[in-house]
Amino acid sequence: MAEGLRERKKRQVRQRISDMATALFLEHGFEAVTIAAVAEVADVSVNTVYNYFPAKEDLLFDREEEVVERASRLVRERGEGVSAVRAVLDRMRRDVAERNPYAGMDPGYARFLRIIQESPTLMARVLRMQGRMVDRLAATLREETGAAPEDPTPEFIAHQVIGMQNAVDRSIGRCHTAGSTPEETSAEVLRQIDVMESLLSDGVLNYAVKNTP
Amino acid sequence: MAEGLRERKKRQVRQRISDMATALFLEHGFEAVTIAAVAEVADVSVNTVYNYFPAKEDLLFDREEEVVERASRLVRERGEGVSAVRAVLDRMRRDVAERNPYAGMDPGYARFLRIIQESPTLMARVLRMQGRMVDRLAATLREETGAAPEDPTPEFIAHQVIGMQNAVDRSIGRCHTAGSTPEETSAEVLRQIDVMESLLSDGVLNYAVKNTP
DNA sequence: CTTAAATTTTGCAATGACCCCAAAATTTAA
DNA sequence: TTAAATTTTGGGGTCATTGCAAAATTTAAG
Numbered sequence: 001m002a003e004g005l006r007e008r009k010k011r012q013v014r015q016r017i018s019d020m021a022t023a024l025f026l027e028h029g030f031e032a033v034t035i036a037a038v039a040e041v042a043d044v045s046v047n048t049v050y051n052y053f054p055a056k057e058d059l060l061f062d063r064e065e066e067v068v069e070r071a072s073r074l075v076r077e078r079g080e081g082v083s084a085v086r087a088v089l090d091r092m093r094r095d096v097a098e099r100n101p102y103a104g105m106d107p108g109y110a111r112f113l114r115i116i117q118e119s120p121t122l123m124a125r126v127l128r129m130q131g132r133m134v135d136r137l138a139a140t141l142r143e144e145t146g147a148a149p150e151d152p153t154p155e156f157i158a159h160q161v162i163g164m165q166n167a168v169d170r171s172i173g174r175c176h177t178a179g180s181t182p183e184e185t186s187a188e189v190l191r192q193i194d195v196m197e198s199l200l201s202d203g204v205l206n207y208a209v210k211n212t213p
Numbered sequence: 214m215a216e217g218l219r220e221r222k223k224r225q226v227r228q229r230i231s232d233m234a235t236a237l238f239l240e241h242g243f244e245a246v247t248i249a250a251v252a253e254v255a256d257v258s259v260n261t262v263y264n265y266f267p268a269k270e271d272l273l274f275d276r277e278e279e280v281v282e283r284a285s286r287l288v289r290e291r292g293e294g295v296s297a298v299r300a301v302l303d304r305m306r307r308d309v310a311e312r313n314p315y316a317g318m319d320p321g322y323a324r325f326l327r328i329i330q331e332s333p334t335l336m337a338r339v340l341r342m343q344g345r346m347v348d349r350l351a352a353t354l355r356e357e358t359g360a361a362p363e364d365p366t367p368e369f370i371a372h373q374v375i376g377m378q379n380a381v382d383r384s385i386g387r388c389h390t391a392g393s394t395p396e397e398t399s400a401e402v403l404r405q406i407d408v409m410e411s412l413l414s415d416g417v418l419n420y421a422v423k424n425t426p
Numbered sequence: 427c428t429t430a431a432a433t434t435t436t437g438c439a440a441t442g443a444c445c446c447c448a449a450a451a452t453t454t455a456a
Numbered sequence: 457t458t459a460a461a462t463t464t465t466g467g468g469g470t471c472a473t474t475g476c477a478a479a480a481t482t483t484a485a486g
Contacts, residue, residue, distance in 0.1 A: 004453075004454075005452095005453065005454085006452085006453055006454075006461095006462070006463085009452095009453090009463090010462095010463085013463095013464095034441090034442065034443085035442080035443070035444085036442080044464075044465090045464065045465045045466075046444095046465090046466095047445095047464070047465060047466080048463080048464055048465075050443095050444070050445085051463075051464075054444095055443085055444085056442095056443070056444090123341070123344075124337040124338075124340070124341060125337075127337070127340035127341055127343070127344050128336070128337060128340055130340070131336075131340050150384070150387075150401065150405070151405075151408070152380045152381075152384060152405040152408055152409055153408060153409075153412065155376075155379075155380050155383070156376060156377065156380050156408075156409050156412060157412070159372065159373070159376030159377075159379065159380070160372070160373055160376065163369060163372030163373065163376065164369065164372075166368075166372065167365045167368050167369050167372070168365075170368070171363070171365060174363075188363065192363070192364075192365040195364070195365055195366060195369075196365055196366075196369050198416065199366065199369060199370070199414055199416045199417050200414055201412055201413055201414035201415075201417075202414075203411065203412045204412050204414075217482080217483075218481095218482065218483090219432095219433070219434080219481085219482055219483075222434090222481095222482090223434085226434095226435095247470085247471065247472085248471080248472065248473090249471085257435075257436090258435065258436045258437075259436090259437095259472095259473095260435070260436060260437080260474095261434080261435055261436075263472095263473070263474080264434075264435075267473095268472085268473080269472070269473090
């Protein structure tokens with residue numbers, strides 16, 4: 001599968017821009033770094049930056065689709081006899097237990113969070129992503145259960161699930177900034193997941209159980 | 214209580230700017246109307262608009278604080294023996310049953326929603342408000358229950374409550390655009406509130422019951 | 427009523443994100 | 457080797473948002 005030079009270069013340039021930008025943001029903060037500065041460091045024109053990244057925030061939030069899709073995907077790929085909520089919860093527990101950096105279980109993540117929280121623009125983007133996650137998950141739940149369009153259940157459950165992810169994310173951030181060790185963080189967060197699960201009704205916990213085909 | 218001329222004029226100018234802006238937005242959409250246009254129609258300078266409204270979105274979302282505070286306030290003012298969730302649910306039902314325009318139970322609200330949905334900027338603001346509502350409500354729940362800072366319960370429950378408000382809001386919008394009568398809308402939404410309530414666990418429904426002093 | 431202090435409005439000039447277009451530079455394919 | 461396709465770039469806007477200082481207005485004091 002000969003991959004043309006053009007494709008390769010594009011990927012490289014894109015990566016270089018993204019990397020340089022992230023480094024600059026982590027060092028000076030998001031608002032303090034202009035697109036022009038990113039372009040200069042990456043040695044391309046401002047327009048080229050925009051060719052690859054539709055908005056400044058995309059320089060930091062690459063992979064947005066992946067993140068937004070995740071909960072939905074976990075549900076779609078859940079095993080037989082597994083409910084939607086359980087599919088997500090199980091994975092959350094596993095990620096936390098295994099210190100999966102993707103799930104934020106990495107002390108360096110704290111700095112990342114700080115940059116985001118200091119920038120209204122980035123906060124707005126995070127919220128938009130959360131909104132999209134809810135929408136995406138709700139749509140999947142509708143497909144999987146065949147719920148009617150007026151049935152508010154899928155959306156409501158999606159809210160609960162994303163709300164849990166959200167709460168976990170915050171806890172992780174809090175632990176990091178509090179200087180907890182990975183072990184402490186992991187244990188603490190697992191405990192919190194238990195608490196939240198105990199607050200879910202059976203109706204939610206057993207929603208959209210995948211039945212044997 | 215002599216209220217100086219200055220104060221009165223300020224209020225009038227502010228109101229005029231806000232009114233003119235809202236009218237323009239409803240007619241042409243949010244992005245299509247520049248601040249300069251608002252200033253011109255309101256017969257003030259661009260800087261004066263900024264004197265009163267820190268950002269363009271504030272021209273449409275006046276009263277943001279009131280909206281953000283609402284759920285928190287309902288909880289704080291709940292009666293004895295009433296839980297946090299029930300306080301909010303009861304009021305939601307009442308608003309919908311009474312066709313409270315504040316709660317969006319007004320066909321003209323549909324146009325408003327459309328303007329918002331068509332503008333990324335406004336959508337971002339809405340999401341930010343939702344985030345603030347969750348934070349605000351979670352803080353109140355903490356105060357009311359004395360929950361520990363690491364206890365994720367308040368935040369999680371706040372998410373559920375705001376999620377319900379959210380779902381209800383969407384349903385109302387959907388009914389409006391579907392051309393439902395106020396009666397139909399009201400009945401439909403009340404049914405949905407029932408469905409959502411049935412998905413709440415007892416732990417959530419009975420969280421933060423106000424005990425007799 | 428006059429004046430000085432306080433406050434508001436305004437004009438002017440920047441900054442920076444983002445968009446559009448057409449001319450170069452580069453890569454691919456014939 | 458050349459023509460077609462694609463990328464990069466330069467240049468020129470629009471618009472939100474900010475900072476600053478002059479000008480207009482309101483208030484309070486004399």
